[in-house]
Amino acid sequence: MCFSGPMPIPIITDQNNRYFEPIYLSGNSMNLPPDKARLLRQYDNEKKWDLICDQERFQVKNPPHTYIQKLRGYLDPKVTRKKFRRRVHESTKVLRELEISLRTNHIGWVREFLNDENRGLDILVEYLSFAQCAVMLDFEGLENGDDFSLDKAKSWSRSIEDLHQNGCNTLVRSARQSVLRYGSAANSKTIKNSRLVSQKDDVHVCIMCLRAIMNYQYGFNLVMSHAHAVNEIALSLNNKNPRTKALVLELLAAVCLVRGGHEIILSAFDNFKEVCKEKHRFEKLMEYFRSEDGNIDFMVACMQFINIVVHSVEDMNFRVHLQYEFTKLGLDDFLEKSKHTESDKLSVQIQAYLDNVFDVGGLLEDAETKNVALEKVEELEEHLSHVTEKLLDVENETMMKVADLEKQLLHKDKELATIKETYESTSSQVHTLRRMIQEKDAAFQRHNNIEKQLLELEQQGTIRLRKQPDGDIAIEALGGGGLVGGASLGDLGLLTASMSGSGGLRVTTPAPIEAVAPPPPPPPPAPPLPSEGTESENSQENQLSIRIKKPIKTKFRLPVFNWTALKPNQINGTVFNEIDDERVLEELDLEKFEELFKTKAQGPVVDLSCSKSKVSHKVVNKVQLLDANRSKNLAITLRKANKTTEEICKAIQTFDLKALPVDFVECLMRFLPTEAESKLLRQYERERRPLDQLAEEDRFMLLFSKIERLTQRMSIITFVGNFNDNVNMLTPQLNAIIAASASVKSSPKLKKILEIILALGNYMNSSKRGSVYGFKLQSLDLLLDTKSTDRKMTLLHYIALVVKEKYPELATFYNELHFVDKAAAVSLENVLLDVKELGKGMDLVRRECSLHDHAVLKGFLQTSDTHLDKLQKDGKTAEAFNNVVLYFGESPKTTPPSVFFPVFVRFIKAYKEAVEGNEQRKKQEEAMREKLLAQEAKQRDPKKRQQQQELIAELRRRQAKDHRPVYEGKDGTIEDIITGGFSSVPYIGKDPGMKSLISCHHCCM
Structure with a gap:
């Protein structure tokens, strides 16, 4: 490759704009995926020009046909030994240059090497076959002489030809390599030349070339569809170099993880078994594994390949079959000896295989245990059904006993009311008689005192007593002197007045008497008899006797709780007459309550519509006579x-x-x-x-x-x-x-809950509507409609929170309300x-x-x-339900049991949901609090944050390890699998719960 200096960017015109077209073609030449190619097209012209210059400066050293011609020259059997020796010395160098070109050149060069004209893959596989044949001959015993080697080569060649003729099995690809052995018998010149080849690293470098080709999707598909390529790669395990064998196993393991590759690898080892005359598949592999105990890298690669080829299949039966193949070859015993190795890499791979192993005996035992468990479950279900039936019977009996006790209680209450009336009447009579006796005693005492005083006055000469003909005693006052002892005529008048009521005394005075005392006032009249007019007066008195509640001043404006209030004259005899909501307000944290429920807008008015009962009319079908x-x-x-x-x-x-x-x-x-x-x-x-x-x-x-x-x-x-x-x-x-009515009326916990609701409702409504003394039960349904400022909590949620914090003994108030669900489904009418x-x-x-x-x-x-x-x-006793309805301030005419009891059923259900909602909210708040604390800790301690990130990354890597994907044969897949897929992390097989049963015949193959 050679490079030239940079060139300046030309001026972009319509004429030379086509000069930038190679940048679009480079997307194909560089084999970029569509998304990267689109990104490449979005670069500005300066960036495109730099890429164009880099593309033009880069020149390939040799075209593909140069390497192909050299490889064909090495395969020519007519070449003299001297010329062949000279060529063989440079074969490894040529193959290394070819591997670098396949790995570093653009995809266009690789496609040209593999096209139909050059057929580079066929030539490369033929040369690998030739090189591997030489290695095998030398490996099998060239030291025994050329004649022996020649016979060995001929027999091997004949066995390959026989496989080619008889290879009708589609799963076994043993017939595909016959062409690679040239189709002619090996001669002595070939055997001698092969010694030179066997001493080189040509097999190793050929495998690396094939690995570079398979790293492209186009090349991978060609290798997978080639008649002999994978077979030759598998046969390359017959090599003295442990490094070459490790490279082959890594490549084969990677192919196993690509979709459709596992079947091809197994077919290649079937071919290996036929060519190498193995009794069992993978026999040579296990032989190399046991013999190369000094080469850790090969053992790691071998253990990794075995783990993947066995446990990368989803079918459990097939997986156990492959596992049993290696068990027959002595893998389990060898791993038992090798699991305490000093090499951490080998130990990790061995442990990964053992973790993936299916214990068939254990699975069968688990299956038997499962069957026993299922039978036990069936027995328990049947027992549970019997217990449920018995529980229903006991519940009905209990309900009947409760109803009987309630009827007895009502009867006793009537008797007690009668006894109370009799007692009150008798007590009144006794009180009257005692008062009369006291009055008689007082009159008798006064009479005695008067007689004493009269006798004293007679002895003093103040008066004279004389008996009249009619039997009365006349008192005559003597004049002329004052009364002895300071007594006056006024006192005498009092004495005579007091005795005039009893009769028998008559007073006569000789002169006018001054200052006579007036008679005593008459006694008060008897109380009037009760009448209809007194009832209204009593109700007015009761209403006046009710203490007027003071308005409550709140710090914030609170939403209105739209309950239906009872009038003060309606609470007499109800449950609300027995509770004190003002005392509850003194016990609660009302500042927190205001913070939660303060609002600026009025709460939505709840429209309560009463459901109208529909009367079903039965249609009578008229039938004709003798129809x-x-x-x-x-x-x-x-x-x-x-x-x-x-x-x-x-x-x-x-x-x-x-x-x-x-x-x-x-x-x-x-x-x-x-x-x-x-x-x-x-x-x-x-x-x-x-x-x-x-x-x-x-x-x-x-x-x-x-x-x-x-x-x-x-x-x-x-x-x-x-x-x-x-x-x-x-x-x-x-x-x-009967039972539900008794439980509802006699529940002190329910009474306390209603007291809390009344207190909070008055606290919310007092400033706008004033305090009330009670509310209709239908108001309980509205507790869910009144929400806090953030709309996350309702009034019922807050009540549940108050009960938990302030009144924990009320948390299970619904346990006192027996049979309300059953009573709710009853139409008493x-x-x-x-x-x-x-x-x-x-x-x-x-x-x-x-x-x-x-x-x-x-x-x-x-x-x-x-x-x-x-x-x-x-x-008739059930009609006493009316008393319970009246006790809760409802009307019996408009509130039948089908309306009364469902209120409590809905309230209990909503209360339980509110308690659960509070628990979930508490957990969320705790999680949020922990998250905020963790964030604060991260900000305070960068080193700790880095450790946590590393821990999270490790957990993600482990999670990815447990969920390995099925790779597709795309560009870079093979290299990604080998270098990043399992080079550092062992393969963990798919485990669908191990619930499927394993067929026994697979275990006995």
Whole structure:
């Protein structure tokens, strides 16, 4: 190659603009991919001119045909030994120059070398075959003499010809090399000349030339499609030079990783087995592997090739088959001896192979274990189904017990209310009697005191006592002197006044008496009897007794919580009368709450629309008399009973449910004869037509219509047959409502949750709407609509956070709300209607039994009456659900169980999701915090950051190692695989979970 000095850029005109066209052609000459060629075209003219100058300064030293002519000269058998010796001395130099040209020249030169005119690949493969033949002859024992070598060469040549003639196997490419042996028997001159070739590095350099050709996509495809190229490369393993053998194995391993290359490599080793008379494939390779224990590079390349050729296939059966081939050749034993080698490279490759190995015995054992595990899983699933059924039974029993206890509690509450009323009445009477006794005692004491005072006054001469004819005692005041002891006439007046109430005293005075005390005031009137007018007064008093809540002043403007508030006169007797939301506000961190929910805009008004129930109208299909379809359907129904018409009619008359299943009777209810049908059948009978001429359905209808009170009998049979099922269906529904009502009303944790919600809602709304004393339960659904300033948290999320931080004992409040999900699916109105219908059905049975003495109906009444009474009592008890609705400030008329309980179901579900959302948000915040700390640490410590980057790069390299791609035969692929693909990192085979079972016959080949 020669270079010239730089040239100045010419002035660009329309005439010389074509001078820049070679820059576009250089994209093809340099074999650039399309994206690089487009980038090349975007360069400015100055940059293009520099590339043009570089392209023109670069000149190829020799054209391709020069090397081809020299190689053909080496292969000419007519050349004299002296001339051949002179040429052979320069063959290695020529091959090295050819390898450099193939590796460094542009793609155009390589294409010219490989085109149909020069056929450089054929010549190169022929020379490799010639050189390898010489090496083999010398390797097999030229020291034994030329005659022996000549016989060896002839036998080898004949064996190749035989393979060429008999090579019908498409997978074995052994026949393709026969042309390379010239098709003629080796002569003594060739054997002598081969000694000169065997002492050179021509085989090694030929392999390097082929490697350079295969590095281009065009050359790779030619080598892969060549009849003998890969076979000759594989046969080059028969070489004394370990470096050459390592180079061959590296190239073959790279080809294995290219799509479609693995099959070609195995075919080449099949050819190797035939040519080298191996008993087993890879026998020579293992022989070299064991013998070259002193050359670490060859052993590393050999171990690497074995690892790739065995474990680069996806089919598990085939992979185990290849693995077993090397196991038979003693690879496992040799690796066991060599795994403690001092060479780290070899140790890594050995360990990589052992990591990729499939333990077939272990897999079979795992398969058996899996089968046992699957059987165990099946048993556990069956056991789980039984346990689930038992759990449902236990749950139903528990719900029934809870309902029974709730009914007992309600009964006891009624008794307690009666006792309280009796106690209050009795207490009032006792209090009245005690007051009367006290008054009598006080009057008697006063009477005694007065008598004492009168006696004292008489003794003092102030008064005179004399008995009147009518029995009264007259008191006469004596005049003339003052009363003794400071007593005055006023005192005497008081004494006489106090005794006048008791009778028997009469006072007479001789002179006017001054300062007589007035009589005592009359006692207060009795309290009025309760009336309707007092209720409004009491409600006003209750309303006045409610403490007016003060407005709350917030630091920031908060969004409005659009709840439905209860009026102050509506909270009496509800749960909100028992909670104190102002106390909760004292316990919470309201500054944080304001920071989260402060806003400048009003929150969106939630439009709550009540769903309207749709009434489904059943369309009754009218059937014509004795219609063909009706007769056909009746025939199908009668065939289900598998009984005669007489047997069916008799069973209906005797209410025999053992003879007639309930399902059949229900189907038969659809075929009750209409009036027109009965008229038609009676007319047929009046005409005395023979019944035998009637069809079976018509005959059945005739006898069927003659049954007395047919409709009532069929209804009774249906009722009796379905009674137990109806009771079993309605009882759990009533129990669910009773138990759920009790759990909701008696839950202290739910009461505390409502208290927190009321406190936060008042805190948000107080400045705009004022504080309220309670809210409708439907307001719980709006907790998700009120969001924080950043729209990332709802009010329910904040409540869940407050519960976790301040009231952890409330976190599982929903565990106290039993059976609310079951009660939410119950329509109490429909259940009560069904209970009422059962009562009507039982009355019908009683009337029938009173008219006609039926043993079946009597037995039914004896066993079922108690069940119906209990169900009716449960229905009345379930109506106590109204008390629970009133307790939560709702109206029983507008809030049935199907509306009341789903509120709690939705709230519980939303609360759990809010708790989970808070946990996820906390994890994200922690991850973000760790990321920020890591970034700060990186900025503070550059050395640590570099170490982390190196660690990340190492992890990525390991991840890439675990997910090796399937290479395509593109430009640079072979070189990338050899130099960068596995030169430093061992191959890790694909492992699809090792779940597929391995066929045993592959393991025994």
